[in-house]
Each structure stands twice: as C-alpha cells, then as structure tokens.
Amino acid sequence: MATPMTASQFLTALKAEGVTVVEVGDWEHHNREGHGPWGPVNGVMIHHTVTRGTENTVRIVRDGYASLPGPLCHGMIAKDGRVHLVGYGRANHAGLGDPDVLAAVIAETKPPADNEATVDGNRHFYGFECENMGDGKDPWPPEQIDAIVRVITAICRHHGWTARSALRHLDWQPGKVDPRGPGMQWDDILATVSARLGTKPPARPAPTPAKPVVDLSQLVAAAKSNPAAKGTPVTYSGVKVVEAALVNAGYLSKTYSDGHYGKATVEAYAKWQRHLGYTGPDADGIPGKTSLIRLGDKYGFTVVA
CATH class of the missing domain: 3.40.80.10 (Peptidoglycan recognition protein-like)
Known part of the structure; x- marks a missing residue:
C-alpha cells in the first residue's frame, strides 16, 4: 500500500x-x-x-x-x-x-x-x-x-x-x-x-501432470477375462485407472480397487452405465467407448480406441 x-x-x-x-x-x-x-x-x-x-x-x-x-x-x-x-x-x-x-x-x-x-x-x-x-x-x-x-x-x-x-x-x-x-x-x-x-523470482506453478491413458480394447479384454482371485497377474494396467474412477464415483469399494477386472468391478461399471441411462445388455459392466470417455472426462483420464 x-x-x-x-x-x-x-x-x-x-x-x-x-x-x-x-x-x-x-x-x-x-x-x-x-x-x-x-x-x-x-x-x-x-x-x-x-x-x-x-x-x-x-x-x-x-x-x-x-x-x-x-x-x-x-x-x-x-x-x-x-x-x-x-x-x-x-x-x-x-x-x-x-x-x-x-x-x-x-x-x-x-x-x-x-x-x-x-x-x-x-x-x-x-x-x-x-x-x-x-x-x-x-x-x-x-x-x-x-x-x-x-x-x-x-x-x-x-x-x-x-x-x-x-x-x-x-x-x-x-x-x-x-x-x-x-x-x-x-x-x-x-x-x-x-x-x-535483485529479488527472488516468484515460484512457478507445478506442471500439470499428464492424464493417464486407457486403451478401450485392452480394458474390454481384461473385463472379459474375469481373473480368479486377487494376486492373479494383472493383464492391463489401465484397469487400475478405471477402478480408481469408479471408487471416486462411489460405485466400487476401495477394497476391490486392485487392478483385477472381476465381478465387483463389472458390477460397479454397470452402475456407472445405468447412471448414464443405459439399460439391459447395454449396462452389462463391460465398457463401451461412450461410457468410458464420459468416465474419463469426469475423473481425469484419456481414452484411446
């Protein structure tokens, strides 16, 4: 002043x-x-x-x-x-x-x-x-x-x-x-x-981290493999990204956010699909392009087909 x-x-x-x-x-x-x-x-x-x-x-x-x-x-x-x-x-x-x-x-x-x-x-x-x-x-x-x-x-x-x-x-x-x-x-x-x-410059803002990328085809393959149990090798790392989004959305318990696209994740993704208005076989818990892009837009990841 x-x-x-x-x-x-x-x-x-x-x-x-x-x-x-x-x-x-x-x-x-x-x-x-x-x-x-x-x-x-x-x-x-x-x-x-x-x-x-x-x-x-x-x-x-x-x-x-x-x-x-x-x-x-x-x-x-x-x-x-x-x-x-x-x-x-x-x-x-x-x-x-x-x-x-x-x-x-x-x-x-x-x-x-x-x-x-x-x-x-x-x-x-x-x-x-x-x-x-x-x-x-x-x-x-x-x-x-x-x-x-x-x-x-x-x-x-x-x-x-x-x-x-x-x-x-x-x-x-x-x-x-x-x-x-x-x-x-x-x-x-x-x-x-x-x-x-002759003074110290202002701190620069931290760079915005790049968004994770989820490949739709690999995610669908992982969703259809239905791993038997926790500890089974994770077939695709993008599963963890999607599960984290489903946890944030309130559809998946954090307990099941383990990188395995099993029954709990299928059910959680089906809830997300129903939230978007899908019904019947269109809300089967297997990701589609539109629903996955909508999830990524809201929770910070990019989708490639």
Missing part, C-alpha cells in the same frame, strides 16, 4: 529504468478526477487493447469511448516498445475486481482465481494497455515484452514492491482474458522483473 507517485516521479522512474517514453499532450493532468479516489496504490496491471495500429490505439486509450471515457490507462505500450503516456491519476482501466486478489497483491503472494467483482481497481492500480489484437494469435514482440518488464520494474522499484505486485487484467476481473497471445509468458515476465530488482 502506497501513496501514488507524482506525475514527475512517475516519468523519472520510467526513464531511469530505460523505458522509451512518448508524452502525449497534457497527460500529467488527464484523468478521471471527481469520479472516485486515486490511491492508495497497491500494484500495476497489464492489459491488451484489442486494437491494431499504434496511432489509432493511442487515440482510443487517451480519449476512450462514449460508454467509457478516457484515459483508459496511464501508458500504452506499443509493439515497438515505446510507452505512450496518455494520462495520470485515476483512469478507467481496471474496473471492479476480486477482493481476495487485492489482498494477495498487498501480501505479494500469487493471486487466487478471481470470482468476484466488488472492489474498485481504478483506485488501487497503475494501468498499462498494450497494443495487441487479443485474439490469442497476435504476437508479442520482444521489444514490447521488454517494455512491459521495465515499466513493472520501475514502479515496483520506486515503491519497494516485489514482482508479485504486478498482475494481469485476467487475474483481477472475472471473464477477462488479457493479456494473451504468442510471446506473452507471464511467469517469465515476473522472473525477469525479479532479476532486475
């Missing part, structure tokens, strides 16, 4: 970090004064514009729209890495967001998933719009990424913040996806900001 920089301090901080600045008109006094407070500030937010062309984008973020007056940010980061300063003070960039996310930014921890929109972000964040179509295909040039790193670093350095004081619009407001697209690697940006600040 901090008092906002003056416009002069803001400009000095950006230039000291090596940012190429373009001052647009009377940017220091262009703001939404009288429409809510500005500060205390807690972080810096990055957006994309869904526009093409630097001149056009500067005009839009400075002037805004009929339904959303400008400025729509403090600075617009162009494809070539130049940062066009279009306003200073309260700006219409963040909107209402999640109070738990704000608490995480203040604590400088990884923000949780946003699911509320009740807190005035225009009060609490410096905002930078970035020239990008926002379609997930428009690339982010290295010069633009470098400028994003530098503006975040400049603000964090002035206030004594870590990289966790930076966030994306998608972190703040439910339904937002910005910024995104080829070259926009947020974890890399935060790590580079930390390196410039």
Whole structure:
C-alpha cells in the first residue's frame, strides 16, 4: 500500500529504468478526477487493447469511448516498445475486481482465481494497455515484452514492491482474458522483473501432470477375462485407472480397487452405465467407448480406441 507517485516521479522512474517514453499532450493532468479516489496504490496491471495500429490505439486509450471515457490507462505500450503516456491519476482501466486478489497483491503472494467483482481497481492500480489484437494469435514482440518488464520494474522499484505486485487484467476481473497471445509468458515476465530488482523470482506453478491413458480394447479384454482371485497377474494396467474412477464415483469399494477386472468391478461399471441411462445388455459392466470417455472426462483420464 502506497501513496501514488507524482506525475514527475512517475516519468523519472520510467526513464531511469530505460523505458522509451512518448508524452502525449497534457497527460500529467488527464484523468478521471471527481469520479472516485486515486490511491492508495497497491500494484500495476497489464492489459491488451484489442486494437491494431499504434496511432489509432493511442487515440482510443487517451480519449476512450462514449460508454467509457478516457484515459483508459496511464501508458500504452506499443509493439515497438515505446510507452505512450496518455494520462495520470485515476483512469478507467481496471474496473471492479476480486477482493481476495487485492489482498494477495498487498501480501505479494500469487493471486487466487478471481470470482468476484466488488472492489474498485481504478483506485488501487497503475494501468498499462498494450497494443495487441487479443485474439490469442497476435504476437508479442520482444521489444514490447521488454517494455512491459521495465515499466513493472520501475514502479515496483520506486515503491519497494516485489514482482508479485504486478498482475494481469485476467487475474483481477472475472471473464477477462488479457493479456494473451504468442510471446506473452507471464511467469517469465515476473522472473525477469525479479532479476532486475535483485529479488527472488516468484515460484512457478507445478506442471500439470499428464492424464493417464486407457486403451478401450485392452480394458474390454481384461473385463472379459474375469481373473480368479486377487494376486492373479494383472493383464492391463489401465484397469487400475478405471477402478480408481469408479471408487471416486462411489460405485466400487476401495477394497476391490486392485487392478483385477472381476465381478465387483463389472458390477460397479454397470452402475456407472445405468447412471448414464443405459439399460439391459447395454449396462452389462463391460465398457463401451461412450461410457468410458464420459468416465474419463469426469475423473481425469484419456481414452484411446
């Protein structure tokens, strides 16, 4: 939590970090004064514009729209890495967001998933719009990424913040996806900001483990073999994956989750088939493609035929 920089301090901080600045008109006094407070500030937010062309984008973020007056940010980061300063003070960039996310930014921890929109972000964040179509295909040039790193670093350095004081619009407001697209690697940006600040980079999220794969033909063969007893060699490892799913679904006792597609597993799978609406011979406990895919979608495995 901090008092906002003056416009002069803001400009000095950006230039000291090596940012190429373009001052647009009377940017220091262009703001939404009288429409809510500005500060205390807690972080810096990055957006994309869904526009093409630097001149056009500067005009839009400075002037805004009929339904959303400008400025729509403090600075617009162009494809070539130049940062066009279009306003200073309260700006219409963040909107209402999640109070738990704000608490995480203040604590400088990884923000949780946003699911509320009740807190005035225009009060609490410096905002930078970035020239990008926002379609997930428009690339982010290295010069633009470098400028994003530098503006975040400049603000964090002035206030004594870590990289966790930076966030994306998608972190703040439910339904937002910005910024995104080829070259926009947020974890890399935060790590580079930390390196410039001389601080430890934020921990990267653990990689999502690959889903197990179940082969339908091998599973059916195992289901039809009806092993005599526990301890008989397991003919196919995918049986354990399916049995674990049936345990999670509440159809199979964990006692019988042993990799043997015996009577108990057949009965449990038949319950799953009946749950899906199958009857008679279609609910015989022998997996079919559709029922197995439905089970995999719900309990985390992939099916191959």
